[in-house]
Amino acid sequence: MNIQFKKGVLELCVLSLLDRKDFYGYELVEKISKFVNISEGTIYPLLRRFRSEGYVTTYLEESQEGPPRKYYSITNQGKEAYEKLKLEWESFIDGVNNILRGELI
Amino acid sequence: MNIQFKKGVLELCVLSLLDRKDFYGYELVEKISKFVNISEGTIYPLLRRFRSEGYVTTYLEESQEGPPRKYYSITNQGKEAYEKLKLEWESFIDGVNNILRGELI
DNA sequence: ATAAGTACCTTGTATTATAAGATAGCGTAT
């Protein structure tokens, strides 16, 4: 296990949302920012990385409220990555909690 | 609340340990690495930052097993920062859990 | 002597979150 998890949190959140339905980037920023503040400059590069890693596919759809939306759809590979990351996140939290509760002194 | 928390995890762990007793840097790496892998190149700059921020004071003590140890002792200011960070961490975890449980769709 | 373990510190690299801004479509009010 690895402190790299800090990086994984946002990835985990995005994969978790995409595991339930398709979202477009701007929408992801809005949803996630309700709980954990993030900016567009963070999510777009991440989504591009997800696509290049085969975790998501994309398609465009017209919008009546502005420019076309690029929707992201999770792949089987993305689902696998999601399940793995979720387990790692849970064990990371356990590790941190152990430290915070003083189990290791 | 803020995704900056990823960065805060290590700080939180270190403050949590120092809140119970004094540690020297190398010892902190050993303890924390049992649960969350970190390296010395990470902890020493952090400890120096803590000292410059007034969160800790330091003192040297001889060792029978090697070079002198630099012990870190938490200050009242450090304790306050710790309590604050702990609350923020807990609410961050809640935020992430909300997202993972799909409370926001 | 030499090696291994302890303990501190610094440097260089790579990653990445963020702010800020560019681009552009759409609807509404002036």
Added chain:
DNA sequence: ATACGCTATCTTATAATACAAGGTACTTAT
């Protein structure tokens, strides 16, 4: 029409920092 505000995407520049790797130096055991 045109100016504004919102939606939506993307890029760039900056700052932070985790890590690997290496350097220094002490002690103990071989």
